[in-house]
Amino acid sequence: MTTLFDSIKVGALTLPNRMVMAPLTRGRAESDGTPTEIMVEYYRQRATAGLIISEATSISPFGVGWVNAPTIFKPEDITNWQTVTDAVHQAGGRIFLQLWHMGRVSHPDFLNGQQPVGPSAIAAIGDAHTPLGKKPYVTPRELTVEEIHATVADYATATKNAREAGFDGVEIHGANGYLIDEFLRDSANQRNDEYGGTIQNRVRFMLEVVEAVVSAWSADRVGIRISPVNPYNDMSDSDPIGLFTYAAEQLNKFQLAYLHVLEGLPGSAMAGPEPRVTPHIRRTYNGILMVNGGYNQELGAEALENNEADLIAYGTLFIANPDLVERFRKGTSLNTPDSHTFYTPGEKGYIDYPALTAVA
Numbered sequence: 001m002t003t004l005f006d007s008i009k010v011g012a013l014t015l016p017n018r019m020v021m022a023p024l025t026r027g028r029a030e031s032d033g034t035p036t037e038i039m040v041e042y043y044r045q046r047a048t049a050g051l052i053i054s055e056a057t058s059i060s061p062f063g064v065g066w067v068n069a070p071t072i073f074k075p076e077d078i079t080n081w082q083t084v085t086d087a088v089h090q091a092g093g094r095i096f097l098q099l100w101h102m103g104r105v106s107h108p109d110f111l112n113g114q115q116p117v118g119p120s121a122i123a124a125i126g127d128a129h130t131p132l133g134k135k136p137y138v139t140p141r142e143l144t145v146e147e148i149h150a151t152v153a154d155y156a157t158a159t160k161n162a163r164e165a166g167f168d169g170v171e172i173h174g175a176n177g178y179l180i181d182e183f184l185r186d187s188a189n190q191r192n193d194e195y196g197g198t199i200q201n202r203v204r205f206m207l208e209v210v211e212a213v214v215s216a217w218s219a220d221r222v223g224i225r226i227s228p229v230n231p232y233n234d235m236s237d238s239d240p241i242g243l244f245t246y247a248a249e250q251l252n253k254f255q256l257a258y259l260h261v262l263e264g265l266p267g268s269a270m271a272g273p274e275p276r277v278t279p280h281i282r283r284t285y286n287g288i289l290m291v292n293g294g295y296n297q298e299l300g301a302e303a304l305e306n307n308e309a310d311l312i313a314y315g316t317l318f319i320a321n322p323d324l325v326e327r328f329r330k331g332t333s334l335n336t337p338d339s340h341t342f343y344t345p346g347e348k349g350y351i352d353y354p355a356l357t358a359v360a
């Protein structure tokens with residue numbers, strides 16, 4: 001019987017357990033995206049996770065759009081992230097960088113007044129949180145085919161930077177209404193060229209990014225995250241099962257380190273609609289499957305036992321419990337995440353959640 005505490009080979013790595021720290025934007029970088037000292041301590045504290053996936057990190061100046069989120073395109077980003085990866089490795093951990101382009105949900109305030117870009121000129125309903133306050137999302141400019149190719153190349157460059165910065169791999173952020181997801185789902189993609197229309201066409205951009213990232217490093221150092229039914233950022237699709245089953249089938253050919261699916265469990269705060277898409281993906285996808293969205297210890301253990309997944313990613317629980325693995329192992333109580341400090345600057349709610357040894 002597989003448990004959360006069993007080791008597993010994931011691409012080029014062997015993880016000591018199956019508990020992954022989900023990618024979590026925390027807004028603690030400098031305003032220009034430079035990683036900071038407290039980020040070093042935050043990730044070091046969580047090094048006992050089987051794998052850490054970093055917060056979403058912008059691959060290009062046009063991919064930015066979140067206050068104090070980090071970047072991986074400036075030369076100094078490489079040296080600054082290196083202090084994070086060194087600290088995690090010295091503490092015995094492993095860390096992937098999440099590659100991020102925000103697409104249409106960026107805002108001119110982040111882009112020197114320029115319009116954000118997307119697959120189609122369709123604005124998301126909602127507000128961007130810009131350095132100048134909350135502002136409604138604007139209508140993006142539709143990317144040309146030439147610009148699509150240039151953006152794919154940006155993913156490859158960012159991957160090389162992540163490798164140089166000492167990361168163990170990269171996770172392509174294909175979830176949550178950002179650029180790749182905007183191409184995938186038909187509420188945001190209404191192109192009528194080879195990147196829009198049919199499912200095959202809407203998956204094309206994602207596959208080109210995967211191809212470029214794999215070529216820039218190695219398939220066993222690359223994972224990808226998708227979120228078939230997450231409505232966040234005003235997203236929806238007319239046939240999520242058809243779309244994401246096809247996407248999973250196409251991903252088989254790359255032999256990636258893993259496929260990561262965010263689909264909230266029924267009854268959780270992140271619950272998605274029924275029928276669930278993940279069981280279809282499990283049947284179609286041949287490689288390592290990571291699931292996320294509303295799991296606790298019991299539900300994670302159950303999913304592994306029932307062979308619904310190979311890895312469980314925990315988000316909010318890792319925010320509040322740097323030593324989540326030890327707490328699960330010992331069956332001790334958990335700290336409660338404080339959502340008021342999820343994105344606020346400074347140490348509070350970031351590096352001050354106590355570990356068990358500190359409590360003792």
Ligand SMILES: Cc1cc2nc3c(=O)[nH]c(=O)nc-3n(C[C@H](O)[C@H](O)[C@H](O)COP(=O)(O)O)c2cc1C
Pocket residue numbers: 022023024025026054055056098173175176225262270292293294295313314315316317342343
């Ligand atoms: C504060 C916060 C920041 C997040 N940032 C990211 C992110 O950078 N990239 C991403 O793919 N998902 C992000 N998510 C989603 C989480 O990775 C995860 O899917 C979500 O918390 C559900 O998992 P959980 O029920 O274990 O918390 C974020 C969620 C929260 C609460």
